[in-house]
Amino acid sequence: MTRGARGFAALALLAAALLAGCATPQRTAAPGASETLSGRLAVRVDSQPPRNVSASFELSGNPTHGQLVLSGPLGATAAQARWAPGEAALITSDGRTAYPDLDALAVDALGERIPIAALFDWLRGRPWTGAKFTPRSDNEAGFEQLGWRISLARWSEGWVEARRPAAPVVTVRAKLEPGS
Template structure:
């Protein structure tokens, strides 16, 4: 079906028609993403997505959050948020110092590894995690990473030793 409007009657498009057009343009704009420049070797790495960590055992624990991660295992930042955008925690680290800021206060530690274990209740192989996110199959004692779906933005790593078993799932935004 075609609707023909004489050029002089273009002002007829008002009310519901204008609202529908504005809605369509808003949805279209929401689907676009700015082009990202190719990463240079000197540019800091950056990942966004969702993560979930579950720890089996007598007192089963789980943690899930939206995340923004930047940097490397030596220096960087991590922001954990709820799906609605409420910041749960912010971590920053550099050699010899790591800090965690959350609504419950601020904690510091000598390394990111120690701080994450304290905050999450389970050790996470930080150095290997950064390698995994870059598509490199790095060894981490007790952990087995599945990078087979990394091209789809999916990464899973399972710790079987030491017990209790822990599973880390990451879904990267595209």
């Protein structure tokens, strides 16, 4: 796997971790609690050339300690991410790439920092308490915070979308499996 492909796998894993941690309102866990969620994930980065990935995912843990597995259409593991305080790792068929934390993994994947702490709240259907937020300017269900638009328009169906409209535009969509 090339560095670019590994970085995009890291992006997909990061996005899945962020989305899977929140896909249905009734699944909000207590701080420090561990849960396992699974579903489908699609990530698009509007770069040149555009990058897309779609996979099944299974997430266990929470924003500070957890594991995420991405699987292909036949169920084979395509990539795995593990994180704990002070460390994160991306594991693919090419081996293991270590990072000091999940933020660093995100920087490698996107070339910039991502508000990971905020995203875990966003994807639970609520704004992050660490920054101001506003209702969406288009009056769609959701909110805007830290330069991202969170759509909850299909929340009742288990869908969540997080979109960063600044270039390159990043769109992440997740659908949680029923009962997950």
